[in-house]
Amino acid sequence: MSWSPRTPVAWLQLTHKPMRLLAALAGVGFANVLVFFQMGLSGALYDSQKRPIQQINGQLVLVPRRYTNLGEPLNMPRSQLARALGVQGVKAVTPLYVAKIDWINRDSRQKKQALLFGVNPDNPALRLPVLQEQRTLLQRPNSVFFDRSSKSAAGPVAETLAAGQSYTTELRGQTAQVVGIFNLGLTFAADINLITSSSNVQTFLPELSNDDIQLGVIQLEPGVSVRRVQATLEHFMEPSVQVLTIPQLLDREVAHWRRNTSFGLIFNLGVLVGLAVGAIIVYQILYSDVGDHLGEYATMKAMGYGDGFVVGIILQESLILASLAFVPSVLVSMGLYQVLLRSTGLLVTMTFGRAGLVFAITLVICAASGWLATSKLRRLDPAEVF
């Protein structure tokens, strides 16, 4: 004797009209893709802002107290960083210069804004292998390293170097020769990333005082407590500066983009619009479905099926729509992320967390819309069949 499943009424009803089902799936899928697109963009925005900070070669960072984000560097005296050397547990310190500077595309003479990082060649503040491997090139006067992910409007820099030729342009009227390529990834702060040596920073930015730095990277002895050293350092430093851990610096960066710019709002609104579109589509489909089949539902009620059964059919249909539409929309979204990567250089990735979140939200929204669409059904009087 086998357990018999109930006749799958919801499924049979949905698949009875395949074109209508396809249209419904396209609608729900479209809403999903909209949400994925917005989430992907905002995730990529935050991720890409974080990437340079994640490459900082140290455990603590000294910044001016008013510091908000990497794209708006503020000056502080180098002597503050030197003071940190006296604290127990600190192994070494090294400055990270950050400045915005105009890059000139050699061929088109077009100007593009670049974010220029300056590091000490003997102890680079960024953990990029190329800076160690090609230290002698970094030490050369007027040399810069160029980020492969920079916008193509910067010119065919990586290609020129790969072909064994040299790429020379100018920064603030000074000759700048690209001597190497690194991989960091763009931020919204600039279209190009450059790295140069601390002495070259003086060449390209003569107005910058020799005593000023933008970030101070503090490297600790192995095994010491980051928090304890941070507390001690705070004690020693002037109130105009602040010591942050890498996670704290990341938080401050994200908080800036989230709160002080319209990005956070725009993306959150985009997600909301996507969800609203999905909810409206599902509601429309199921509401008209209820209307079209009202006589059939009244018949079921007359036969002795309870409210739970007929409402359950609609809820099942809403969940079937959400589930069937999900996988295609993930695939389409991944394709869209590839397009974004190619056209903007923003690394947008489909994570399990994001996919799971969107699926969960879709299920909830679909079920809620389904429930709303059944109000007529719950009021339906089975005596109406006669």
Next chain:
Amino acid sequence: MDLDVPVHIAGLNHWFEEAGQRKQVLKNIELQLNAGEIVILTGPSGSGKTTLLTMVGGLRAAQEGSLRLFGEELLGASKQQLTRLRQKVGFIFQAHNLMPYLTALQNVRLGLEVGPGWRSQGRLAMDACCRQGLEQVGLGHRINFMPAKLSGGQKQRVAIARALASHPQLLLADEPTAALDKESGRDVVALFRQLADQRGAAIVMVTHDNKVLDIADRIVHLEAGALVAAESKSL
């Protein structure tokens, strides 16, 4: 409480609210339906036939008087109670009311799955039972057809098989032979007679079809909400 009496009605009054006015549709109905009995309900349109039928089917709660289905009082009955009672009743509607997205067999299965205890039967036994039901109404060769591919008469016969699937002890039929030709109409009422005789089901049928009146044990006539004559047939 007599659980064996499918329908027992005493002093039943019913009103409808119409444009703010209470309009009485059933007046002091007295009627008892015994197991194995076929009653034909006649009367002009608007006489309250349909209202009486829906009340006997547990589609409405009773307002005044007494209406007992299988011994259970429906005066002021709750929605859940009505739903549960309806599972013991088979309905055959004037329009077939089949689910257009289900095959003939699936439609019949929907009638079987409504009652309790069907799960334990197993899919095969259930399908066999439903197939047998369709064969009984002469549709053994149309089992996997969608309703859209069936003629009007065939659809009505599927609806009859659906109503009979759960072996109801009370069967209510609203003009069941209206969509059928003379011969299939006779076949259907013969099936009703068989159901009443062999399974002891009580059957109420609203009909104007003179060709089938002879099948009834009793013919009940409604006029403006009141039973005017209960003609008992001598068999």
